[in-house]
Amino acid sequence: MASLKLNDIPPDIVIGRLPLYLRALTRLKQEGNDVTSSHELGRHLGISSAQIRKDLSHFGGFGKQGTGYQIEYLVAKLEQVLQVDREWLVIVVGAGNLGSAIAHYRGFADRGFRIAWLVDASAEKIGQKVGDLSVHPISDMQTIIRQNGVKVAMLAVPAEHAQSVADQLIDAGIRAILNYAPITIKVPDNVKVQYIDPVVHLQTMTYFLRSED
Amino acid sequence: MASLKLNDIPPDIVIGRLPLYLRALTRLKQEGNDVTSSHELGRHLGISSAQIRKDLSHFGGFGKQGTGYQIEYLVAKLEQVLQVDREWLVIVVGAGNLGSAIAHYRGFADRGFRIAWLVDASAEKIGQKVGDLSVHPISDMQTIIRQNGVKVAMLAVPAEHAQSVADQLIDAGIRAILNYAPITIKVPDNVKVQYIDPVVHLQTMTYFLRSED
DNA sequence: ACGCATTTGTGAAATAGTTCTCTGGTTTTT
DNA sequence: AAAAACCAGAGAACTATTTCACAAATGCGT
Known part of the structure; x- marks a missing residue:
């Protein structure tokens, strides 16, 4: 199965923020964006960019240096992590x-x-x-x-x-x-x-x- | 005014738990209890007794050694702290x-x-x-x-x-x-x-x- | 009256979580 | 083509939070 790569055991508090990231990303996508950065996402959520990067890093490297995150890809990954890639x-x-x-x-x-x-x-x-x-x-x-x-x-x-x-x-x-x-x-x-x-x-x-x- | 004695600045996370304490205490009262302890309250809430004592200690000493907390008194104090002693x-x-x-x-x-x-x-x-x-x-x-x-x-x-x-x-x-x-x-x-x-x-x-x- | 079981409040220790800072890579500007 | 601006990821440093452990106080049973 090898469903999810965990770099270590993510704290519960991190899991609790993932749905917020997902929500904000979905909105950014709806507004026509294709990529975003930890900085932009943080601004939308009132969270530091470092925290977002650290949180995501528990589950793998989803971003690209200099560019940021492909929203569609990150959404898919977060849905997979949270297991909401199903009904x-x-x-x-x-x-x-x-x-x-x-x-x-x-x-x-x-x-x-x-x-x-x-x-x-x-x-x-x-x-x-x-x-x-x-x-x-x-x-x-x-x-x-x-x-x-x-x-x-x-x-x-x-x-x-x-x-x-x-x-x-x-x-x-x-x-x-x-x-x-x-x-x-x-x-x-x-x-x-x-x-x-x-x-x-x-x-x-x-x-x-x-x-x- | 001197409305509220703060032993130090209580963290926001502590404030967020006070309504839970209040809710549980109100229930204990309704069930006919007059006193409780940090241990009993913690059992009801799934929280350690130490945390409850530490949290409450930010606002003053509301309990009595050997006895615990007078529920009615503690409820009144928490309502005062949270400013819900009004409408x-x-x-x-x-x-x-x-x-x-x-x-x-x-x-x-x-x-x-x-x-x-x-x-x-x-x-x-x-x-x-x-x-x-x-x-x-x-x-x-x-x-x-x-x-x-x-x-x-x-x-x-x-x-x-x-x-x-x-x-x-x-x-x-x-x-x-x-x-x-x-x-x-x-x-x-x-x-x-x-x-x-x-x-x-x-x-x-x-x-x-x-x-x- | 005395010992034992309880219980608070608290400083110290231990954990947990966040932010900093830097490296290495990418894109944009000139 | 070089320089400048961006950006992710990650270890280190820092800050916050929780738990531990114990002294002091209370009540109860004998």
Whole structure:
């Protein structure tokens, strides 16, 4: 297979920046650019050029001295590194306002993810149409995951149900959970979790809202 | 004023964890606990106890040897540090699926924020009811911000409009922007920005979805 | 009253991450 | 054709962050 050349073990924090590089590069491409440099990319992202070069160097030499990076090539490489050079099927748990908004969002498709199922616990939601999807009962959740080999889930249920739903997801084979519930969940080492809690971001910012300028 | 005792300048990364501590503490309180320890809190959050003690020590000694932390007291202190011991008025820009989901979400109120206005650029949305709010025209945005001294905004517009809307927000007095658009925006030093892009989180996780376990 | 188990806060040590600086190669300008 | 401007990659230096380890304080059980 020899899928990916690692010059050493890249720190997690580096992995977390790669999607940002990918996003910025895609935009630069859309704007008509064919090549870019660590300096230009850094300017777009508010990151030092040295950091970008160092980050990329963990995965191989993608650039050319004097020229910079061929955007198309670098995008392909980063997609390969992040394994989004394929399509991941995603199941969304919770068809409330948030789950529905996720199901409607058009921004997943061209970045490696297809929202393929939406499940909910409440009887009155079952069968309802949300965008292209119809809401499935949560009792079918594990079957859907197992039969389709789903590995990625988004969790948009109330905090009090997040842990038990996560347990069921993992039991059925889910290995990556994007958790919108404002609570830390416990998962085994072989499962990844990321969190989205807008209030955490807001509270981080209000800390700095002291000075009068 | 002498509002906050700082033993030294706390790193930004520490500030980013305080909302997580606050969230976990609030939950512990709800579950009927009155005191906790750095060890217990760390277990809930998947963080070492030493880190929690070190983080808190930047703002003063909130605990008691042998006993731990009085949750109510620590919550009050953290709210004070983060300045969420008051209510921040928030304006949401963009009344699409995402903006609407934000406007409906009940989780802001008890954590320091009140979603008070929802504005949108498209004529057909103006006047529509979204939860308790009605959609205002984006032409009123700066007036709303100025007249009410709004400092915090959430940005839920398409990527191509994010920068220009941000510029207008900042011009009107906004000092903290939570940006849901998948693009990095440029802001002056005295403005804080945080980003929420679910795809970035998903792509970070798929990197690790290599091994078969 | 005393010993033992707990627990904080903290300086020191250990890790981790970022920036600097230079080498070698490329492109553009004159 | 030479000079000047660019640029990636990488080791070294530097800075930041986390963990360790321990003194001092508290509460509990006997």
